[in-house]
Amino acid sequence: MGPTLDFLTLLPYVSELLKGLTTTVILTVVTTLTGLALAVVVAYMRANAQPWVRWGLGGYVELTRNTPFIVQLFFIFFGLPGLGIKIDAITAAFIAMTLNLAAYSAEILRAGISATAKGQLEAGRALGMTTLQSYRHVVLVPAFARVYPALISQSIIVMLGSAVVSQISVFDLTYAANFIQSRNFRSFEVYLLITLIYLLLAFGMRRSFMLVGKRVFAYQQGEQR
């Protein structure tokens, strides 16, 4: 029989855990917002911009969706300085996560937008709205509503994937765990703990998304006919 579980051994490291947790939460909240906002812009431009802009954005989306996230992160943090662009680790993490979430979400949103009845856009046009105004006031909310579950899952995937930012020494939750187990050699306890924390974060995210959705998509409740 191996050594018994002893979570008390983690007690001296509570402040590290909290620091890591805080970083992960902030990274997640900020990049979820920036990533989804960027996704809206990308989805709109891919449908309406000049051909060369569409082409470029298509390249960005495909590149992002077909390469490992950790390679994207390394490229931004280790690769860009080669071009004279130097960014610190946390900024690189923000950028990589935002770009990653935006690429996937733009594709998801595109499906939601193209499922929007042509009639909705025509009604907007018949009322004098420009394409941009129609997107903003007419298309966007129903499109979001249509693909909301997929967007929630994608945002959670990016939150979980954020564990790899520890590889460029961002002090996130995973970094804290690595750090602690290198000191107290209690890897089982510490990884079990952060596994639970990630699980709770994922549940919490889903729940928050649902609450927001319930308010924003309130029009779907009590649908009859």
Place this chain on the structure above:
Amino acid sequence: MTLVCVDNVHKAFGDLEVLKGINLSVAQGEVVAIIGRSGSGKSTLLRCLNQLEKHDSGQITIADKKLDAASMSPKELSENVGMVFQSFNLFPHKTVGENVCLAPIVVRGEGKADVEKIAHEVLEKVGLSDKYDAYPAQLSGGQQQRVAIARALAMRPKVMLCDEVTSALDPELVGEVLRVLETLAAEGMTLILVTHEMSFARDVADRVVFMHEGRIHEEGAPGELFAAPQTAELKQFISAVL
């Protein structure tokens, strides 16, 4: 006074020539019903009148202003021409009031308080002032279509286009929508409507236009046209629908 003038308008989709030289002029306050078989180009003509389709050649003017992207902005166009669709096309995530207020605020840049006042007026006119805060999905089809009419009215267009606005409705809901159109007609609104409701065309329209294979085949006052159709095609059409 001529409000809408369509002069030799052609429109093709690829090889399919849908409008083969349409000439039509509609006076201020006139109610024109367009009838004809499915596929004869009625919707396409209406859609050219608010540029949802761009006509290939010929000219359309509204109040003597040319109606094409170069001469008229979308905003200006929407202040001249309103449209009501067969499938309502209300914005599902906006309340009735928001549906009506959106374009006047966003497109015309009018103040919220003014627009809300207008919204209440037009909803009153279609008999739905009590539904201001309801969502479209909570309304019957007939009510939704009346909201769509109110929404178009809120832009105060000079002419309203209606494309088979009762075709998607259950029979018992058709009447309430037609009554609203009748009221508008009586108030002097210029209406161009594609309809399969022959009795409505006969009772309310000042003029009936029969379209056949991309052309205006016959037109005239409803009484004469229905009583004594001149062409074999119109005779056949009338006997088929009545």
